[in-house]
């Protein structure tokens with residue numbers, strides 16, 4: 001919804017399967033494969049159009065069709081001057097108004113449908129599964145740590161404005177200023193992302209020969225694989241309680257969020273190419289987390305196995321099966 005202004009209607013298992021959503025998942029799976037096998041193997045498979053690369057090409061075509069349709073519908077709406085908000089429309093409007101004198105060729109390229117497709121794909125790839133993966137681990141951690149759940153509830157009740165609808169049902173709302181006051185919830189989300197970073201690993205290629213702070217020599221063009229998952233659980237970095245889910249470690253004595261350098265808390269990467277959507281992600285996660293926890297008690301189904309899936313995004317292998325019961329206290 002936020003990126004393309006379209007509701008894919010796939011939140012409920014009863015809804016029909018969405019071809020585009022399936023294509024997106026297939027692409028993610030095939031991209032994991034590219035990280036595992038030597039480059040020559042997947043390049044050969046791509047050339048011969050076999051195996052994972054064949055699946056990737058097909059899914060790519062399906063997803064491309066979907067994105068191009070969205071781009072032309074957004075363009076048509078912009079011409080009709082229809083008021084709409086989504087990231088793609090905002091980006092396109094910005095490009096139209098851009099007054100920066102850049103190279104004409106670059107400027108023309110940035111307005112092509114292909115460039116818009118790549119931009120929309122980056123937004124979707126970066127902000128779609130990452131937030132949902134983080135939230136699923138969060139709900140599981142909260143469900144298995146009742147004292148954390150109680151503290152979150154207490155904070156929500158103290159911060160958020162209740163609103164009684166005409167039919168008597170009560171709902172709550174909050175704005176971004178109030179969201180900033182949800183300190184404990186913010187801490188619980190950061191603690192979740194430390195233990196279960198949605199992007200569990202990353203790799204970078206050295207532009208120049210270098211020596212890492214650890215003393216390891218890196219050659220030019222050598223690939224370095226960084227495991228954010230392992231870093232979030234290292235005793236040297238997080239202390240001897242590193243495996244415990246403790247939102248309190250993020251809160252100072254004065255009750256504020258402790259600043260943790262990005263090179264220590266690496267879930268959003270660090271340095272010049274770190275995540276551009278970090279603040280947006282945390283706000284969005286706070287909105288969903290407080291709406292769910294404030295209105296429902298989440299209980300994990302008995303015997304449901306909770307394991308990470310091998311993927312470029314740290315999803316749960318079998319999803320999270322839960323029982324929701326409506327709360328009466330809010």
Ligand code: HEM
Pocket residue numbers: 122123124126127128130131134193197198199202266267268269272273274275276277278280281
């Ligand atoms: C919990 C949610 C999220 C996590 C854990 C996360 C994590 C990351 C990580 C690890 C990177 C670095 C990737 C790399 O080096 O290749 C990254 C980059 C990026 N993220 Fe996020 N992200 C999240 C949500 C979002 C959202 C909601 C958006 C915006 C729609 C977003 C936009 C971006 C962009 C544009 C980049 C590329 C930055 C660049 O290369 O300069 N992210 N993110």
